[in-house]
Amino acid sequence: MRWSRYYLFTTREAPKDAEVVSHRLMVRGSMIRKVAAGIYSYLPLGWRSVRKLEEIVRREMTRAGSVELSMPAIHPAELWQETDRWDVYGHLLLRMKDRNDRDFCFGPTHEEVITDIVRRDVRSYRQLPLSLFQIQTKFRDEIRPRFGLMRGREFIMKDAYTFHADQESLDETYEAIRAAYCRIFEACGLEYSMVEADSGTIGGASSHEFMVLADTGEDAVVRSPSGSYAANVERARIGPLETPAAAAAEELRRVETPGQRTVEDVARFLGKPLTALVKTLIYETEKELVGVVVRGDREVNEVKLRNHLGAKHLALGGEAKVREATGAPVGFAGPVALPGELRFVGDESARPLVNFVCGANAADAHFVGANWGRDATVEEWTDLVLARDGDPSPDGDGALELFRGIEVGHIFDLGTKYSAAMQCVFADENGEDRPMLMGCYGLGIGRTVAAAVEQNHDADGIIWPMALAPFEALVVSLDSDDAAVAGVADSIYEGLLEAGVDVFHDDRRERPGVKFKDADLIGFPVRVVVGARGLAEGKVEVSLRRDRERQLVDPGDAVALMRRLLEER
């Protein structure tokens, strides 16, 4: 492909709203173009990278025994109502009506549609297991799209769904697809980590996320030193915290704490460490108000809390709710001497505390010397804490380290959540109907490409991993008007084409500096420069984008050298 005839217009400047480097570089490199918030066109160069990733994904999914199909982007409401997700998905679901006023949505994921297909065709355990995938455009009406392709509203995703007669079969397939994902991300040259995850609105028994490590990632991940434990912080458990030294129970005393509303205020005011306090938060769900206690220095993990409560919606209670539950303004809640009934759940971090400080459920007052059992009772002790850097790993493997990550893939053991709701059943060996076990496996195509840029760039531009580079090689002809230069450049270009190399030819009448800057920005992995100056010595210059080491070779040897460099990747 010749640049002079291609659709590729680089810019020196990125739009001011492009904050992360992948977004900046992909816009400057003329790979994507914003159409609306979170909605992008892929320009030809960007589309080539997307297509390359899609091919890798197809290859590996097929190798893992999955079969490609394609489902519609528009779904009838009835399917989503069967699983209750028409309501549960909320505003994330883009809804629309047809001319007959029937409800539809633009599919954000395809569990309902695939389950509807399979339940019509599959009757017997003999037909299982099944594994199907598609690569398709999704739409999720995200509250706040951002970071270019990183969190779009419209985005390309590979989604796979598997159906099984028993758990063993599901586990086997889950493992096969996990391995396929590893091969895919390795092929893309990504440094990634598979972590335990919360399954969110997709639901199901368990799930794992594939996280590309990057400082700009939107997710936080903890990992133990050997990597034996890794989890999204939404999910992460921690090992036991230090327990306070045993002490004789003190007397419960009420102390005046005027205006001391936060744990920090109270700790400073009373001259106690944060760890001697119990922090009490009043949460509101669609069903009830709940009191939550955690050690004073810790934060509540709301994802864990919502899961524990089995709630659809969870939010901190406002001023009015707090007063309703405690009879006091915000800042003075506690588990001791509550005016009424309130369900209390506690994080394990608060359980071993003795003679602790807590709110007195009255304005400007706290208790000191409080003890569980004698003064206060929590019915449910569980793990509700937000893990942080340095916490003990739950498997005893040292201290957890906190990383930022980009979620590029998420695989789920769905159990029978969808099959049971939608009567997707099969006859087992005894002729009994049973719901199928299902797995679901997502991989963000655009996000993975963006993550690859995020992880592979320098001050001058993108350094594409070979597998995702829109073109593998670039021929730069300087002095385009010079017939000898044009001839040599053309013959190298043709030679690379014949060798099956994805090659691009910068044949523009531009100054050398412009061409070099553009080559670096776009990040062609291998480059050959043909100029009058080099040609006078009988040489052309071959170099790699990654290390920029230049080799001068005879024009006749350029194709062979470049092929060798491409082989070495």
Added chain:
RNA sequence: CGGGGCGUAGCUCAGCCUGGCAGAGCGCACGGUUCGGGUCCGUGAGGCCGGAGGUUCAAAUCCUCUCGCCCCGACCA
């Protein structure tokens, strides 16, 4: 949804506070110059100042409403 900010040339932005000829750089066209890391000089084209209403002799500028976009938070595969 709460808080903050921004919409001016194709792009990045100044001008707005304090109302009075609509600007710069980049890009584009043309001429010259230069020619291995975003040359330099000159000429030129290009604007409903997001939209609607209001105040005023006069509005990019002040006021009201509205649409879009971005950031923080809440929320969220």
